[in-house]
Amino acid sequence: MDFQQLVYFIHSAELRSFTKAAERLFVSQTAISQQIFALECSLKVKLFNRTKRGVELTSAGKILYQEAKKIVELNYKAEEKMKQVALGYQGFINIGKSFYDIPFLPELLRTFKKKHPRIHINLNRDNLHKLNQDLENGLIDIAFTSRVGIEEIEGVAWRIIKKIPIYAILYKGHPLANRKSIFRSELANECIIAIDREESTTGYDEMIAHCLKSGFSPNICYESKYLEVVLLLIEAGFGVALLPGGFEKYGGKNLKFVPLENDYYVELVAAWMTDNSNPALELFLDDLSAYISVYKKTNRKP
DSSP states (O other), rough: OOOHHHHHHHHHHHTTTTHHHHHTTTTTTTHHHHHHHHHHHHSOOOOOOEEEEEEEOOOHHHHHHHHHHHHHHHHHHHHHHHHHHTOOOEEEEEEEEOSSSTTTHHHHHHHHHHHOOEEEEEEEEOOHHHHHHHTTSOOOOEEEESSGGGHHHTTEEEEEEEEEEEEEEETTSSTTTTTTOOOOOGGTSSOOOOEEEEHHHHHHHHHHHHHHHHOOOOOOEEEOOOOHHHHHHHHTTTOOOESSSOOOGGTTEEEEEEEEOOOOEEEEEEEETTTOOOOHHHHHHHHHHHHHHHHHTTTOOO
């Protein structure tokens, strides 16, 4: 079984005629018939039933048709991608990211730009809700965001980059600051400082939901859309925050990041729409996949 045989087979199946398939492909009917016969001999199954009106697929033929379509489509995509690489594809890719840290993103962008200098990269930061909207509406090609909310978008695909534990962020003079870990329920009487709901709708709602599961309704005293402001208020002793890890480098020396015991994780993902036809996205996903694989191997827990 070779690629040309599959092409002849697909056209014959769709047109239900060797003659019409030959006309479409600009070859002789004899060539079509011979290749179909060779394909049947190779697979040791009958693919077509001959009728007065043409040909019809057998049960085996119907199965092969579905698989052959996939093979031919993948081959054409691979050829097109290689042409783009060889010619130096010129285009753009729109990337959106949340406030979550992507450790390998700078190196990924640098590598991608070096390989594809004619592709312009647009990188923007936005809140989780806006990222989801922009992704669904085709305003961005790929989003680095939280998995929460992404699953509700029809036609979306994603890859998990990492799982981020939740921390209680405390002023160093807080009674719980020197603990190795604490339970969320121990913060029931604390003043909570939160990232504004408009900035992180899913994160805000998740925080409240998990507090309720722990037996209390959080006393949210302050909100800000800026992480720096939240950390500053904590350092000033105004309250505590419940946020995913990774923000330690933004905090001052007077802050303590204490992991929560038996709590949930935020899953950081790269998400894109499956019907996105931007060739630059496919090229970017190839590089992204390699970086995610390396990152997971080097950050695997013992």
